[in-house]
Amino acid sequence: MVLLSAIYASAVYGGSITAILIHTPGTPASAATALDGYQMTLRGEGLKALGTSTLCSVIGGVVSVVALLLLAPPLAQISLRFSAPEYFLIAIFGLTIIGSLSSGAMIKGLSAGLLGLLISLVGVDVMTAYPRFTFGVAELENGISLIPAMIGLFSISQVMIQAEKLHGANNLASQAPKLTGNLFPSREEWRKLRRTISRSSIIGVLVGALPGAGGDVASWVAYNEAKRNAKNPDRFGKGDIEGLAAAETANNAVTGGAMIPLLTLGIPGSAATAVMLGGLYIHGLQPGHELFTANAHIVYAIIVGLLLANILMGIVGLALARYVVKVASVPFAILAPIIVVLSVVGSYTINNSMFDVYIMAAFGLLGYMMRKTDFPTAAIVLAMILGAMAEIGFRQSLVMSKGNMLGYYFDRPFSLLIMGLILLALVSPLFVRWKRQKSQHAL
Amino acid sequence: MKTLHSDVLIGLAMLIFSIIFLTLSAQMPSDPALFPKLILTILIIFSFLITWSGVSKTWAAEKKEVKQTPVFKHIxxxxxxxxxxxxxxxxxxxxxxxxxxxxxxxxxxxxxxxxxxxxxxxxxxxxxxxxxxxxxxxxxxxxxxxxxx
Structure with a gap:
């Protein structure tokens, strides 16, 4: 889990390196960084842009972990009030968020979630021991393994997608400029940045804690706020260090913020946190109050690990960022066979079974077709993780309600609250899209 | 020949898939079949919506006389x-x-x-x-x- 959360935080920062040096955001969260970061590079201040980006990312990340440490334990108390109906609704809420984040139509995102739920039902039913959708295949009775499915959906489909774009790719290193000058901003510049960094840290944590709004939204909102409060807003987009600092602080402050609903209520607000939720369940950990009491030694290790990861990310980043950008120049022709072979090994080693390798290949094809037709693959993965919780919660609450399911759900305050959140999750993407467009138009 | 938007075919494929699995669910005992039936019923509704959205996109493209690029052109x-x-x-x-x-x-x-x-x-x-x-x-x-x- 520490590894996953460290990769999550570092990947957000890593995406900014290529955004600054070669104007290619590694993640959507680094798009705002590219505006001023690349202009600084063109002006011969690439090294300073990298240094500022690294320090701001560390500060944003550390502030968000402190917020997580302070806010998560009291919030986790809420989960004590949860019973079967709430767990069912939480699973549906998680799926609604991921589904509604679909870049295409929301219906496609929700359909992908339903397909994932259906896949999670394959195997022996836990309540009646009846084999469902196994077609007589003994290996399917234990259900479809999550990890081979994830490897197929993410890695193999990515190889197939990249295979389509063979032309004109992989020449990024030749565009990377030589880096000279100071690594750190001057004392005067730091003084100017203090307020921007503080404001952007808070924005990042708040946006991160809001399910559905990720690093991209946070960085654009923080960038816009920095521009609104700047003495010379005209300099934004032309290599202003304040714009760079705002975007970089906010996108890393999202990481700790996004862990708050994940660890306390089991609500993943993005694809990355959905994968982390899978990590928790694989280790038999249930998000909520128990995670902060019976398993406190694990959850606090994860949080402290994330804090250390943010600090180490800064040290490694300052030392290696200028060289790391060359990774972008490794040709796909060399990466592809390595990814394929490692995907096969990774799938096989879960259960020492070739059946898992077949599953991986099948999900690879499914993932490719889904991505080509705008269905989000993350929704399937999340549904496979939450499927059992959703079904058990649904069937148990059906028994508990004694036939009056609707009345039973509407009588429970937390059920009502989560149903409200589900409605909000369906409506909020429209608002977020509007807000993002407004921010971009304002620049 | 008119080029259908890919959503039409996807919606229809989803519909056929859902009907087949709904039939399989109908052969199960009622308790384990309950949740699959619920999911597949919603999936059938969504497949109709996706098909309809594809049909609308096809009509819109025809109106604007825009030639649609097949999704799997470079397969x-x-x-x-x-x-x-x-x-x-x-x-x-x-x-x-x-x-x-x-x-x-x-x-x-x-x-x-x-x-x-x-x-x-x-x-x-x-x-x-x-x-x-x-x-x-x-x-x-x-x-x-x-x-x-």
Whole structure:
């Protein structure tokens, strides 16, 4: 889990390196960084842009972990009030968020979630021991393994997608400029940045804690706020260090913020946190109050690990960022066979079974077709993780309600609250899209 | 000939898939069939919505006289990649993991445009050594063996 959360935080920062040096955001969260970061590079201040980006990312990340440490334990108390109906609704809420984040139509995102739920039902039913959708295949009775499915959906489909774009790719290193000058901003510049960094840290944590709004939204909102409060807003987009600092602080402050609903209520607000939720369940950990009491030694290790990861990310980043950008120049022709072979090994080693390798290949094809037709693959993965919780919660609450399911759900305050959140999750993407467009138009 | 938007075909495929699985669910006892039936019913509604959205997009494109680009226009290379993956998995059972991995890695590198034999040999050496040291030597995992290794 520490590894996953460290990769999550570092990947957000890593995406900014290529955004600054070669104007290619590694993640959507680094798009705002590219505006001023690349202009600084063109002006011969690439090294300073990298240094500022690294320090701001560390500060944003550390502030968000402190917020997580302070806010998560009291919030986790809420989960004590949860019973079967709430767990069912939480699973549906998680799926609604991921589904509604679909870049295409929301219906496609929700359909992908339903397909994932259906896949999670394959195997022996836990309540009646009846084999469902196994077609007589003994290996399917234990259900479809999550990890081979994830490897197929993410890695193999990515190889197939990249295979389509063979032309004109992989020449990024030749565009990377030589880096000279100071690594750190001057004392005067730091003084100017203090307020921007503080404001952007808070924005990042708040946006991160809001399910559905990720690093991209946070960085654009923080960038816009920095521009609104700047003495010379005209300099934004032309290599202003304040714009760079705002975007970089906010996108890393999202990481700790996004862990708050994940660890306390089991609500993943993005694809990355959905994968982390899978990590928790694989280790038999249930998000909520128990995670902060019976398993406190694990959850606090994860949080402290994330804090250390943010600090180490800064040290490694300052030392290696200028060289790391060359990774972008490794040709796909060399990466592809390595990814394929490692995907096969990774799938096989879960259960020492070739059946898992077949599953991986099948999900690879499914993932490719889904991505080509705008269905989000993350929704399937999340549904496979939450499927059992959703079904058990649904069937148990059906028994508990004694036939009056609707009345039973509407009588429970937390059920009502989560149903409200589900409605909000369906409506909020429209608002977020509007807000993002407004921010971009304002620049 | 009119080009249908891909959503029409996707929606119809989803509909057929959902109906088949709903029929399978109907043959199960009522308790384990309850949740699948609920999911498949919603999926059928969504497949109608996706089909309808595809039909609307087709009409809109016809009105504007815009020619629609097929989603899977450049499918040849991804398809070859997937077939190579399937053959690789089959070869693992026959030749063994390391031999099959080396063959598929050479195929992919040459197919995707690596022309330097030194690069090919270096990648093979590094990849196989890394996998052997980590999985076989360190983690003691018995990777599948076959006629070769």
């Amino acid at each position: 040849r290379v991804p398809l070859v990649t997937f077939i190579a993956l399937c053959l690789y998995i089959a070869l693992i059972n026959i030749l063994g993991f390391f031999a099959a991995s080396s063959i598929v890695a050479i195929f992919f590198m040459i197919y995707f445009g690596v022309r330097s034999y030194v690069q090919v040999i270096l990648v093979l050496l590094i990849m196989n050594t890394f996998i052997y040291l980590l999985f076989v030597w360190q983690l003691r995992i018995a990777l599948p063996t076959g006629l070769l290794l």
